[in-house]
Amino acid sequence: MRVGFVGLGNVGAKLAGSLSRNGFDLMVLDLDPAAVAPFVERGAVAAKDPRQMAEACDLVMTCLPSPVACAAVVEGPDGLLEGLGAGKIWAEMSTTDASEVARLAEKVHATGAAAVECPVSGGCHRADTGNISIFAGCDRETFERMLPILTTLGRRVLHTGDIGTASVLKVMTNYLATANLVTLCEALATSAAAGLDLGTTYEAIRISSGNSFVHETESQVILNGSRDISFTMDLVNKDIGLFQSIAESNGVPLEVSPLLNRIFQDGERRFGGRELSPNIIKRLEEATGLDIRASGFPSEMVDDEPEAPGYEVVPRHRARGA
Known part of the structure; x- marks a missing residue:
């Protein structure tokens, strides 16, 4: 499976790094060439635009700073919609508006592709080690297809229901x-x-x-x-x-x-x-007029939990068969 990743910011770069570290065939895209360069050095392919990425990849993941930025990547000129089709998946990993992700998902579905929203929670330091938590909103069939990817990116994965629930x-x-x-x-x-x-x-x-x-x-x-x-x-x-x-x-x-x-x-x-x-x-x-500082504390957080395969978190009522 070839995976495309759009948005190599604070969180996106770490998530894409987990894919690269675990041997996925990776294509990347970001407005900042300096963010793309390290991935290309490690074997990823740089896409020229979202359309090219959607045409070349089985799965395209977006991790962007705002709903406006995501909409531009999905439905703008040379956007993902122009390259998506049957059998492909769009996965939105940004923190975004539920109605907006549902609107874009409807357009993705019209191309024959599947859509999933999968925002992450737990801090950049856990995104860096593949130990972050992930919420996934989509139909169950799409969730099952995504689970091997999501359990690479994160430690705990929760299927929240339909598109919009995860957001x-x-x-x-x-x-x-x-x-x-x-x-x-x-x-x-x-x-x-x-x-x-x-x-x-x-x-x-x-x-x-x-x-x-x-x-x-x-x-x-x-x-x-x-x-x-x-x-x-x-x-x-x-x-x-x-x-x-x-x-x-x-x-x-x-x-x-x-x-x-x-x-x-x-x-x-x-x-x-x-x-x-x-x-x-x-x-x-x-x-x-106080200075709220003390000695002995780190300047940034580093996840000391070893990277391990992720797993699906099943809500208690479902685990009991209710």
Whole structure:
């Protein structure tokens, strides 16, 4: 099987790297030639445009920064739709709008090809080692066809249902991660203001009911001062904005979500859209005059879990045959 991969950014390059490392026949495409070059050096073929990739590949995966960018690749001039056909698969790995991915999937289906949305969750460091989690929204037959690829790219793979379900779940999990990040910033700033040692504060949270995946990753790079989690404020605003839109369209009167949106919109206004997302703590550093850093923490996260074959996660009610 030849696999095409469009979008070699922070996450995409690591996912495509897993395919390359595991011996897949790979074709790549990105607007930045410098992102393409390392893959070509390792044996991948560079595509000139999405159409050429769709014509040459059995499976094309996209991992792009916005729904607009994805639409341009799929249905723009020389887009994927011009090269897709029966037997081929388009897999959207971006975090995107559920209605938009469903709209594009309908156009893909009209070519005779199959479509699947498979956003990832767990951080760039886990995408780099093939240990990230993947949500897959599609019909079961397409999921079965995709499973050998998805279990190469990720450790835990969940079939979420039809197209659109994975996108809703992905923005929901990103919303929860954002809420956790903001409360951790407040906890660290308050501890520093109260005169507590921040290294001790980190351990107190880690061994307590306050612990979380976000604490064990983002709190570390916050305290190091690098704040480098390979995710930016504009992407946070996109994701939590999508979650808020889902709630509004379904009549759910959220209270925390609008506040999180205001906090990160303010952060983007102050520091810029490409500012690293953990630097939302700078709002509190500026307000208090505190420097929220401590010694002994890494500048970036590295996944120390060995790469291993992935597997399908089966929800409990299905496992019991309900």
